[in-house]
Amino acid sequence: MRDLVFVGYLGLLFLLAFKRPFLFVLAYCYIDIVAPQRLSYYLLNSIPLSAISFGLAFLAWLFFDDKKDSRFTPRMGAILLLLVYCGYMTTQALEPVAAQVKWDWVWKALIFAAFLPLTLTRKVRIEALVLMLILCASALIVAGGIKTAVGGGGYGQLVILVDDNSGLYESSIISTVAIAIIPLILWAAKYGTIFPPDWRVRAYAAALILVCLLIPVGTAARTGLVCIAVLGVLLLRFTQRRILYFSLIGAVGLAAIPFLPSTFTDRMETIQEYEKDESASTRLAVWKWTWDFAQANPMGGGFDSYRVNKIRYKMPLTDEEGRLTGESTTVEVVDAGRAFHSSYFEMLGEHGYFGLALWLFIHVGGVWRMEMLRRLYIKRAREDEEWVAPLALALQNFSIIYLVGSVFVGIAFQPFPYVIVAAQIGLDSYLARRRAEAAFRPIRSVLKRPESKLSTPAV
């Protein structure tokens, strides 16, 4: 039954997209993020859904879109360069089979991220993309948030729609994304035109933000708590009454603690006592291994090169109740094939210094470009451009939260952040074109002689 519903739904989306070809791009985003083939049992799994929808999106742009407004930018070039470099490193990978498996989905994410800005040539399209990302993520977030609220959850136990530990369905990734999209939800609720702001939109936005904040509680992902802290600092940036803001946040946080599940508070406490937490010790050991690995292999080891690691680290002794004994004696732990647990070290270990530099250029470049746009459009202060600076800020905040969350989770190639990068590039190109159009004066209108003595025949 569910299969038929999803097939029918996708058919409907594609039918509507034949009327407005840009909608094929949004349909691809839906298939990439929600992955209805994972929610289906058989029918959708037997169809190459992603390939079909991307093909339709590309052909629609090729044959029906006005390409004179499309622009190619340096960051799109960087994404394509990263794609080529990753492809080359896959052929040289230390773990060729595992590398090929990862490459099979990474190249799709990068190709789409490079292509998408070419289609974002209208303000409504940029808004539609942002809205699509929010609504697709909400399919998972609402389920996870409500389950958390009614008492479900726990590290590795919260099942969001399906029991799948990959893509957006993985707990650390959904925690990071759930917090990172909050600025975009706030923007859409205030400046949206597809769903114009009214009490229903504001109520939905408020409820969605609440369930977004519950996701880190339900998944007990420490990354989520760190992302919440970063979001709090970012929202403070333009707040007038900072002391009041801080006091309110602190009061709400303290008041909420007794209501939080013990699984969450116990896990968050391990942030302070990282020495006795094995996952934190593993992280540090893997990061050290990756650093040494990169010295010996500056170009990296290809996708999933962490599989060749063997690490040893010492952990302090704890008693039966898990408390540090304070003794100097430690226990040695030997581990192998431990994942990078950090996007930075993931890039360094898999694609070396060049890969890391490209990745930083793509994402940190977005933070910088959005800051430039924000400052420019505040200075311009035009009534019809009021939506620009807040959108640039929201996209920038997403990137910052993602970059901080990425320190502790290996999500360097997740498609969602790359779609946000594409939205940033599209916004930047669109605004550059519109500024040029607004500043343009046809030479004829300037050379037209004014009514003066020159036009009066001499006597």
Added chain:
Amino acid sequence: MIDNFSILLSHALILIMFWRLVHNVRTDIEEPPRPDEDAAGFAANIRRQRHSRKKMDGPSDA
């Protein structure tokens, strides 16, 4: 039931969004922007030159 509610809500909103975009011409066609008060580029240079020449020449005879 929670899963079904979440899927239903999000998918309904996506469908409404698609429907509105289909009926919104601004998805494909956009009006040109309002011209800037201060022009830029070659045309602006000519304007500025003309303006500064006028200032130097002073007011014309009646």
